[in-house]
Amino acid sequence: MSTIQSRQFHHDAEVLTHDLRHRKLIQKALGGYYVKRDEQKAKFTDWQSARASAAAAKFEAVNHLDKYLIEFTDKLAARGTKVFWAADGAEASAYIAGVARAAKVRKIIKSKTMTGEEIHLAQALEKEGYEVVESDLGEFIVQLREEPPYHIVFPSMHLTRGEISETFEKKLGSQPADTPEELTMIARDVMRKKYCEADMGISGANFAVAETGHISITENEGNARLSTTLPRVLVTIVGIEKVVPKLDDLALLLPMLATSGSGQNMTCYNTLLGGPREQDETDGPVEYHVVLLDNQRTTLLADAEQRDSLHCIRCGACLNVCPIFKNVGGHSYGTTYQGPIGSVITPHLRGLQSWKHLSFASSLCGACSETCPVKIDLHHHLLQNRRNAIAEKFVWWEKTLFAGFAWFMRRPILYRFAAPLLRIGDPILRLIRGQVIDPVRMWTGTRDLPKAPPKSFKEYWRSRHANR
Amino acid sequence: MQTDSREKILRRIREALAVAAPKRHLAGAGQAMSHPPQDWLPPVPNTPAELVALFEKNSDDLKTVVHRCPDRAAAAAALAKISREEGWKSVATHDFDLGRAAVAGLNLPTLRTDLPYTPADLEPCHAGISGCDCLVAQTGGIVVTSASAGGRALSVLPPHHVVIATTSQLVGDLADAFALVRMRYGEVPPFLSFITGPSRTGDIERILVLGAHGPKKLTVLLIAE
Amino acid sequence: MKISLFIPCFVDQYYPNAGIGMVKILEKLGHQVDYPESQTCCGQPAFNSGYWPEARSVAETMLDAFRNAEVVVGVSGSCGAMLKVFYPEMFHGEPREAEAKALASKTHEFSSFLVNVLGVGDLGAEFPAKATFHDGCHGLRELGIKREPRELLRHVRGLELIEMKEAETCCGFGGTFAVKFPEISTAMGEVKCASIAETGADLVISNDSSCLMQIQGLLDRQGKPVRSMHLAEVLSHSLS
Numbered sequence: 001m002s003t004i005q006s007r008q009f010h011h012d013a014e015v016l017t018h019d020l021r022h023r024k025l026i027q028k029a030l031g032g033y034y035v036k037r038d039e040q041k042a043k044f045t046d047w048q049s050a051r052a053s054a055a056a057a058k059f060e061a062v063n064h065l066d067k068y069l070i071e072f073t074d075k076l077a078a079r080g081t082k083v084f085w086a087a088d089g090a091e092a093s094a095y096i097a098g099v100a101r102a103a104k105v106r107k108i109i110k111s112k113t114m115t116g117e118e119i120h121l122a123q124a125l126e127k128e129g130y131e132v133v134e135s136d137l138g139e140f141i142v143q144l145r146e147e148p149p150y151h152i153v154f155p156s157m158h159l160t161r162g163e164i165s166e167t168f169e170k171k172l173g174s175q176p177a178d179t180p181e182e183l184t185m186i187a188r189d190v191m192r193k194k195y196c197e198a199d200m201g202i203s204g205a206n207f208a209v210a211e212t213g214h215i216s217i218t219e220n221e222g223n224a225r226l227s228t229t230l231p232r233v234l235v236t237i238v239g240i241e242k243v244v245p246k247l248d249d250l251a252l253l254l255p256m257l258a259t260s261g262s263g264q265n266m267t268c269y270n271t272l273l274g275g276p277r278e279q280d281e282t283d284g285p286v287e288y289h290v291v292l293l294d295n296q297r298t299t300l301l302a303d304a305e306q307r308d309s310l311h312c313i314r315c316g317a318c319l320n321v322c323p324i325f326k327n328v329g330g331h332s333y334g335t336t337y338q339g340p341i342g343s344v345i346t347p348h349l350r351g352l353q354s355w356k357h358l359s360f361a362s363s364l365c366g367a368c369s370e371t372c373p374v375k376i377d378l379h380h381h382l383l384q385n386r387r388n389a390i391a392e393k394f395v396w397w398e399k400t401l402f403a404g405f406a407w408f409m410r411r412p413i414l415y416r417f418a419a420p421l422l423r424i425g426d427p428i429l430r431l432i433r434g435q436v437i438d439p440v441r442m443w444t445g446t447r448d449l450p451k452a453p454p455k456s457f458k459e460y461w462r463s464r465h466a467n468r
Numbered sequence: 469m470q471t472d473s474r475e476k477i478l479r480r481i482r483e484a485l486a487v488a489a490p491k492r493h494l495a496g497a498g499q500a501m502s503h504p505p506q507d508w509l510p511p512v513p514n515t516p517a518e519l520v521a522l523f524e525k526n527s528d529d530l531k532t533v534v535h536r537c538p539d540r541a542a543a544a545a546a547l548a549k550i551s552r553e554e555g556w557k558s559v560a561t562h563d564f565d566l567g568r569a570a571v572a573g574l575n576l577p578t579l580r581t582d583l584p585y586t587p588a589d590l591e592p593c594h595a596g597i598s599g600c601d602c603l604v605a606q607t608g609g610i611v612v613t614s615a616s617a618g619g620r621a622l623s624v625l626p627p628h629h630v631v632i633a634t635t636s637q638l639v640g641d642l643a644d645a646f647a648l649v650r651m652r653y654g655e656v657p658p659f660l661s662f663i664t665g666p667s668r669t670g671d672i673e674r675i676l677v678l679g680a681h682g683p684k685k686l687t688v689l690l691i692a693e
Numbered sequence: 694m695k696i697s698l699f700i701p702c703f704v705d706q707y708y709p710n711a712g713i714g715m716v717k718i719l720e721k722l723g724h725q726v727d728y729p730e731s732q733t734c735c736g737q738p739a740f741n742s743g744y745w746p747e748a749r750s751v752a753e754t755m756l757d758a759f760r761n762a763e764v765v766v767g768v769s770g771s772c773g774a775m776l777k778v779f780y781p782e783m784f785h786g787e788p789r790e791a792e793a794k795a796l797a798s799k800t801h802e803f804s805s806f807l808v809n810v811l812g813v814g815d816l817g818a819e820f821p822a823k824a825t826f827h828d829g830c831h832g833l834r835e836l837g838i839k840r841e842p843r844e845l846l847r848h849v850r851g852l853e854l855i856e857m858k859e860a861e862t863c864c865g866f867g868g869t870f871a872v873k874f875p876e877i878s879t880a881m882g883e884v885k886c887a888s889i890a891e892t893g894a895d896l897v898i899s900n901d902s903s904c905l906m907q908i909q910g911l912l913d914r915q916g917k918p919v920r921s922m923h924l925a926e927v928l929s930h931s932l933s
Contacts, residue, residue: 010874017880027884029674043510050508052500063489066481079658087473095472137680138671156671164672180672184680191681195625196587212656222624222667222682229620230587240477247656251642252505254662255607265510265526266607266664269624269682275658282584283619284659294477302484323863327880361874363867363881364741366834377492380782383741390743402739402747409702409733409751419706442872446879447910450707457700457709461728 005334006357012332026326029157033320036263054256055375057249058311068210068243075213079275082289089119092291096235097128099289103233105199111224112136113204114152114314115239115293118336133194135223137187144171150330153261153316158329201227205238211246214274218257218267225269234285240292241310260373261315300348306381309345311374318368318378324361340368344381352389359385419456426452512606512640519605519638526608530665532686543632543689544570556594562618564599566632571597581618596626600633602648606641609664613657620659629683634693695725697759699767702734708902711768714925715803717932729758735775741868745783756792765800768925770832770901773802778835802832804841804900804924814844819931821851825894828861829901842900842924859888866907882911900924
């Protein structure tokens, strides 16, 4: 089942799983999150009921998506917002570049948008000659390092202060700094100029409220507030699945996003934006565009079994509990969305056969589904992706192996020979352990095999009856 | 400009939704659905005194400084004290009832963001002093709109944001805040923000740093009115 | 009660003592146990690898073996979950769906059966050791088993049970995952073994032998003296 992507994944996973420094760093980074998250969850009157309510709100939105998108865009347009529906990344980028051109923009400042990352928007605009600055601290750091974000919520989780200081020294010409505080202030100073100079801001959106025609942006730093206020032109790019039916849905979803995402009671800034500067306002963008992005979300929608994947509020909680993510790291996924949600949706967004390996790279422990605030059936979807991938195109030797397995297991009389065969094979396996001819070297490379016992259960049972 | 894919996308959505999604994960949600969702959030007290106490406790956790002021004169004095301690050279504000006298009493060059201004004018100001629509006890948060807080930038660009508010502006949770805003403005204005503490980041080694891009300090002068 | 035993294939081949332990305990409690000998494997390896038709073909032997059973008790969380949770899904829309659902509803995992169905906590068992418990993921998250093993172990005389920090974190076995992605599986196992070591326990107990195969396999390779035992073995050890 080897594709370029799966070979790259295996290679990166091999490297990262042996990197004990990385393993410790991520464990430490997430340790504090677990404590705070559990504290916050405990404050809820009933966290499980909150999950059920949140799941119901997103279920309603996604299963009546056309109705709510129309309501959302009508309300936006009534306030003078320009709405553009983009079928894919190319359409979205072309439109946004067109907006920049028409408005004679030179400098663009961006706040965090995974949707923008998905379609490589910044790169597309840079190609057209615009300066595009990432204002979110974590995104800014990885942008300077020319790396993709490591985690959908914490883009620079994998870096130490030393590495960040080095990057700032090299790319910004700053003085060496050895505290997070100093480093943050360096970024803050750089960014303040950029906010004031930028002609255009680009933002993402966590939610799109149909009832009132607002997008909602959740952040801690204030960079989205600034990016969406100071420049004269603003573009928000948002996936079509981000819709929620009612404003009051946010009263539940915003605290849940904060709790699951970062173990906070409430994230620092939660901002609703619905239109450009009005008559009686003295600031805010004069021109406001909202770009709705499909980019295969309708493909995922059409898979009714997995449609609830579109409920995702991009909190990152599933990444934070996934033992695979914690051991291979965000970059190994090789795609915008990491962790369990990424493994579920990427085959739909980017091709099943090329990306199915992410769905196979899981022990199906279920920690993701357990933690998801909107109750997406994540680990079962991984199983469904596997089934779909094989049904579409099976792997010859696996098909033969499992056909043989089924043939054998349907014949209890033959199965009886398994135990004595294993006992005979035991010392032979021990001899060739870990070598090329060892049929189970995928196991014995790093682990010992158990010894075959003197009697199998079936043999014990039979002898028990013989003695009666 | 280019024509967009609205009809194409809507058609694909409708085709997709022709097949119903399973509701397995919603099974057993009966009890949850029989209550308004807000019932499952952290509980909110009823009495004004408890609301203030909860707001103060949450603010404390967030490092928002709350000064309880028995009256407007006390608030003006508190503001003047902060100005002296921090060495403010200029401030920005808008014209609002609770702030008028207090800001005037600072005797500092003052930018008005409810009159035409540019970001370059605002950037050097040491503090932004504003009102708000309401305070949210459940989160320790402050709700601002352009009308209540002098525009969209005043409450986020200056390094110290001071909010002057009254205890009667306290509401329980976000749903209450939404209801208040809707009642006040008819419909929700094009800009609204929940501010919950000074700006912060954990992007570097997951260690908390205040003042990432927004204000490093947030102060609430809470007048008993 | 006549209890039909479900002995997963690798328990049969590699960890028969877990099954034998279960037999001892159920008989001590005065029940009649039956073992349909035609059972072989639940089909999980094929199912997890995406080969559902082949998995169904194997699963049918389970449907046949337990057709007349009143109640089925299995000694593995992951295979128990296969029968209880995944058989209905795997046979959805297929001819034998009703039988799959019937089997699912009468199947129980061993510790859950003792505590929740038989209402038993104290088996009069004795096992002096300093131990920690590993929650197998399928048992924990598919079957909701957390409290039950601990309730049973609480009464074991001489046993000191220390909770490890990563009790609920996956050990990395995951069936075919362990050999398809050995590097990730091993890393996950190492994290689990480190958490066990932190407790200072000399015994790790689980209700899933496949997890113990992973954990013990790594401990042995690391040269660590920590032993592993299935819950049923610990509980039945002191019974005659």
